[in-house]
Amino acid sequence: MSKACYTLEDLRNWASVSAEIDPPARLAVIGDPIAHSRSPQMHNPALKARGIHAQYIRVHVAPGSVAEALDLFAQHGFVGVNCTIPHKFEALEAMDELNGLAVALGAVNTVHLHDGQKIGYNSDGPGFLRSVEEAFGKSVKDLRVLIIGAGGGAGQAVAIQSALEGCPSLRLANRTVTKLAPLVKNCQQLSPTTQVTALTWSDEEISSILDDVDLIVNATPVGMKDGDGPLFDYQRIQPRHLAYDMVYRASSPTPFISAARAGGARTCDGLQLLLHQGAISFGHWFGEPVPLEAMRSGLMQS
Numbered sequence: 001m002s003k004a005c006y007t008l009e010d011l012r013n014w015a016s017v018s019a020e021i022d023p024p025a026r027l028a029v030i031g032d033p034i035a036h037s038r039s040p041q042m043h044n045p046a047l048k049a050r051g052i053h054a055q056y057i058r059v060h061v062a063p064g065s066v067a068e069a070l071d072l073f074a075q076h077g078f079v080g081v082n083c084t085i086p087h088k089f090e091a092l093e094a095m096d097e098l099n100g101l102a103v104a105l106g107a108v109n110t111v112h113l114h115d116g117q118k119i120g121y122n123s124d125g126p127g128f129l130r131s132v133e134e135a136f137g138k139s140v141k142d143l144r145v146l147i148i149g150a151g152g153g154a155g156q157a158v159a160i161q162s163a164l165e166g167c168p169s170l171r172l173a174n175r176t177v178t179k180l181a182p183l184v185k186n187c188q189q190l191s192p193t194t195q196v197t198a199l200t201w202s203d204e205e206i207s208s209i210l211d212d213v214d215l216i217v218n219a220t221p222v223g224m225k226d227g228d229g230p231l232f233d234y235q236r237i238q239p240r241h242l243a244y245d246m247v248y249r250a251s252s253p254t255p256f257i258s259a260a261r262a263g264g265a266r267t268c269d270g271l272q273l274l275l276h277q278g279a280i281s282f283g284h285w286f287g288e289p290v291p292l293e294a295m296r297s298g299l300m301q302s
């Protein structure tokens with residue numbers, strides 16, 4: 001039996017806590033909050049499909065404790081850890097070794113614990129590319145991209161990944177606009193052929209550029225909660241737009257996805273990103289083959 005969610009205190013007392021966990025916990029996701037995470041629902045079927053006698057658990061870790069938690073996971077024989085909101089920057093600082101893409105994207109969401117070393121990867125960026133290709137049959141390199149919430153960990157990763165792909169244009173909006181200046185500079189350096197601009201986030205400004213945008217990405221948590229307002233004037237969504245929401249909700253589409261569908265646009269929600277970034281993480285831990293369809297059906301049934 002395992003609990004829905006463990007704590008840092010549980011990790012500190014792991015010898016007694018883990019005695020009841022069968023199969024043994026060898027993978028975890030940490031975040032604050034974490035109870036909503038659907039990662040176990042896709043990784044546990046993947047472990048079963050590969051015949052690996054282990055399980056994936058949720059652990060609540062507060063900001064400031066990521067390094068301690070990762071050291072404890074390593075001591076307790078864990079193979080890997082996913083880091084979600086708000087731990088992706090703190091995890092980057094706690095690594096012994098960093099994969100090149102994690103350095104470029106400035107955040108770690110996947111940790112491989114191997115030979116006493118903590119090796120950091122980022123699967124959000126490549127997971128974004130794969131989910132866009134699967135949902136829309138298009139490559140980000142050919143799309144004019146708007147990212148709302150580009151100043152956050154996920155938004156920044158997606159912006160830099162889009163620049164690395166060489167997309168023709170990249171428009172970045174963020175509630176705190178001052179966060180965008182270094183990101184704009186970084187994206188321009190990575191892809192001199194990409195037209196990179198920072199926007200003031202207002203209905204007028206976003207509406208005024210939508211004729212020149214193909215892919216609209218929500219990288220804010222707006223839409224997670226009932227009662228969240230719109231990101232912009234959804235009446236301006238056009239049928240040719242590709243609407244991508246990093247947020248996913250348990251029971252219904254997000255307001256952005258619902259509005260985009262009502263406007264005739266094609267959509268991709270956060271579950272598809274969760275699936276593809278999870279599959280890439282699994283590959284870092286266990287190599288090929290990654291049982292993608294077992295992960296997909298685990299997610300869809302949950």
Ligand SMILES: NC(=O)c1ccc[n+]([C@@H]2O[C@H](COP(=O)([O-])OP(=O)(O)OC[C@H]3O[C@@H](n4cnc5c(N)ncnc54)[C@H](OP(=O)(O)O)[C@@H]3O)[C@@H](O)[C@H]2O)c1
Binds near residue numbers: 085124154247270277
């Ligand atoms: N589906 C997946 O697999 C997946 C993967 C990664 C992330 N996500 C989702 O993506 C979202 C962002 O994650 P993150 O890691 O980037 O978080 P983060 O680092 O905390 O960044 C949050 C971003 O959203 C903005 N924001 C927060 N609340 C807002 C509000 N009420 N109105 C407008 N903007 C707001 C922030 O703006 P400021 O800079 O002004 O604070 C910032 O740009 C979360 O909902 C997360 O669950 C999903």
